[in-house]
Amino acid sequence: MQTETASRPRIWAVGISRLRDLFIDIAGAYADRAELDVVPLGYEDAANSIEGARDERPDVVVAGGSNGAYLKSRVSVPVVVISPTGFDVMHALTKARREGASVALVTHGDTPAEIRRFLAAYGIDMICESYRSAQDAESLVLDLRDRGVDVVVGPGLVADLAADAGMSSVFLYSRTSVVAAFETALEVAQAMRREVARRNRLDNLLQHLRDGVVAVDAGGRIEAINRRLATALGIADVSRAVGRALLDVAPELDGVLPVADGDVFGAVRGVSYAIHRGPLASDGAAGGTIFTFQESRAVERLDRTLRSRQGAQEFVARYRLEDVVGESESIERVRALVRRYAKSDATVLILGESGTGKEMVAQSMHRLSRRKDFPFVAMNCGAFPEALLESELFGYEEGAFTGARKGGKAGLIEAAHRGTLFLDEIGEMPPSLQSRLLRVLQEREVIRLGSTEPTRVDIRVIAATHRTLAEGVADGSFRADLFYRINILSVAVPPLRARSSDILPLATELLMQAARRDKALAQRVPGRDDAARLLAPLEQALCVYPWPGNVRELQNIVERIAVEIPDMDVDTGQPLALTLEDLLAIAPELSELRTDASADLSLRDLSRSVEADQVRATLAAFGGDRDAVCKALGISKTTLWRRLNAKR
Structure with missing residues (x-):
């Protein structure tokens, strides 16, 4: 019931004497539509009561004549003033005529023009007066009595004053005019409540x-x-x-x-x-x-978020672990480490000669990690001048230096937020930037050039190098604390000469990739078996060559072969095949390493020798720490000793 009451408009009908009685008579009809209270007060007392109300404060006040005019200028809630209708005036005047010869019509404010026109039109001789305040009304009634007026027609205040002065009086307001005022008050209250509800919704929106x-x-x-x-x-x-x-x-x-x-x-x-x-x-x-x-800072965060989303397609890891071709023991060991390290967020150092596929390993690790749906940002630390490397890596604010982009620019560290930052050739990073990178790794926050406010970043760092970082630490070109910070987990990618059994499968895969790009080549080499059969006669020569450029060099040789194959003649009915002479014509640099069954150095001996080279390079990278090398390569100390003492 309280909820229903609270939902109904609250109206105060303020009046004294005769108007109050009329309010009470009508109020019952509005019990189901409004909470209507009759307040038997006037003027200052009524105003104080209205303004002093708190929880029971009215939505609208209804009052008549001078009382209504007084309240309108003194209270903060809407006031509906009762206005007599033309029928009210005619009815009251007719009644007054029956009671006396001399009649006066007294209204609050100026007498409405339509009433004067009505009286003039019907030749009715009547005194019309008006008042502004209760004092005016009292003086006016006494003056009318002295002028011989028999009957006074007016609001409740005037009618009561006339009666007190010994004159006849007729109450001007009718039930109809009061009901009209109540209806207007209801409309005003409902409109106000709708406005309050709208304002509350807007305020709620504003607050959120x-x-x-x-x-x-x-x-x-x-x-x-x-x-x-x-x-x-x-x-x-x-x-x-x-x-x-x-x-x-x-x-x-x-x-x-x-x-x-x-x-x-x-x-x-x-x-x-x-x-x-x-x-x-x-x-x-x-x-x-x-x-x-x-x-x-919120604007900057939003800007960085938008840029990172817009650049998401630019920073995508393309390679998967399945793209790492080979079945040798060494490459299987690399795959096992990638799977294991992908579960961690610790920094990884990838060791290996140029062209061995260090970035492919890094991308594979990212694709298997929990960060796979976020950016993979790669940067070659040896490919930029020092000043440009700093701005590219850490970003800059507007005006940080001459030529700085308007609005500044987020660096690659920020671009890698929630993803992986791959720093290739980290051994080439200038010493001045190594200390700044160390802070990023320690605090996980970056400060742009020209800024004093750090930006928090959530990144995993994977670094790679072909250099022996331990030597860099020894000669002062690489910070020891940075070395220990990045050398938490490590993966040693073997050179191509250390996994000769993978050379033919790799060459086959590279030839198939070329065939997918070249329709003419695809017609001559339609399938993987065709590619393997075509390259099979070259396996021994390819395995003997030391491949100083590793997989990248092998890819170059296969690209040359792919260009030549569409133009090669083939006997009718015979499958296409390559000979050693064809290979030497395509890649003359292989001629000095041509071998046959009478060669002093067997392929097995060569394989053992390059494995020993790999172990020695890894040992140098770890500063001679044999336990760390065994852990990185996944071999025992006995195997480590055996490979270090292999025939050269």
Whole structure:
């Protein structure tokens, strides 16, 4: 029942004497539509009662004559003043005529023009007077008595004064006019409640905005402000701030706010904001202004997020572990380490000669990790001058240096947020940048060039090098603390000469890749078996060559073969085949290493020799730590000793 009462409009009918009795008589008819209270007060007492009400404060007040006019200018709730209808006037005048010869019509305010026209049209001789206040009404009634008026027609106050003066009186208001006033009050109350509900929804929306917002009127007074901005400005009571001048409430905004519509940057209480000024619509009245305050760091975070999403397609790992071709023991060991290390977020150091596929290993590890749906950002630390490498890696703010892009630029470290940052050839990184990279690895935050505010980053770092970093530490070209920071997990990628059994499968795969790009080649080599059969006669020569350029060099040789195959003659009915002479014609650099069954160095001996080279390179990278080498290569100490002492 309380909920139903609370949902109904609250109307106070304020009146004394005869009007009060009429209110009481009518109030019962509105019991199911409104909470209607009859208040037997007038003027100042009524105003004090209305303004003093808190929980029971009325939505609308209904009052008559001078009482209504008085309340309208003194209370903060709408007041509906009862207006007599033309029928009320005619009915009251007719009744007054029957009671006396001399009749006076007394109204609050000026006598309506339509009443004067009505009296003139029908030749009715009647005195028309008006009053402004209760004192005026009392003086006016006494004057009418002295002038010989028999009957006074007027509102309740006038009728009571006339009766007290010994005159006849007729009450001007009818039941119809009071009902009309109540109906109007109901419409006003319902409209107000709809407006309050709308404002509450808007205020709720305002309070849930992530930015600070304040709306001011044309005079700079606060109309609305959300809690986020109020808190930032140190305003404890938002309700007390509404209606006051914004600069009085927050003097620190003086000189910070935009003077025209648009955006500016400013600091308030030590926090940087992007401040926007825009017009506040006001249905043709004097317009107000709305200010929004967005923290600069929030803008930067949003900007970086958008850039990272836009650049997501640029930073994608293309290779999978299945793309690492080979079945040798050494490459199977690499695959096992990639699968194991993909489960961790620890930094990985990939060791291996140029062209062995270190980035393919890094991308495979990323694709198997929990970060697979986020960027894989690769950078060659030896491919940029020092100044350019710093800006590319760490990013910069606008104006950080001559030629800096407007608005600044996020570096590759930020671009790798939530993903993987692959630093190839980290041994080539200048010492001055090594210390900055060390901080990124330790604190997981980056500071752009020209900025003082760090940006948090969530990245996994995979580094790669063909250099012996332990030697760099020894000669001072590589920081020891950075070496220990990146050398947490390590993978040693074997050179191609150390896995000769994988050379023919690799060459076959590379030839098939070329065939997928070249229709003419695909016609001569339609399938993998065809490619393997075509290259099989070259296996021994390919395995004896030491491949200083590793897989990259093998790819170059296969590309040459792919170019020649479509133009090669073939006997009718015979499958296409390559000879050793064909290979030497295509790749003359292999001629010095041509071998046959009488060669002093067997392929088995060569394989053992290059395995020993791999072990020695890994041992140097770990500064002679044999336990670490055994762990990285997945071999026992006995196997390590045997490979180190292999025939050369």
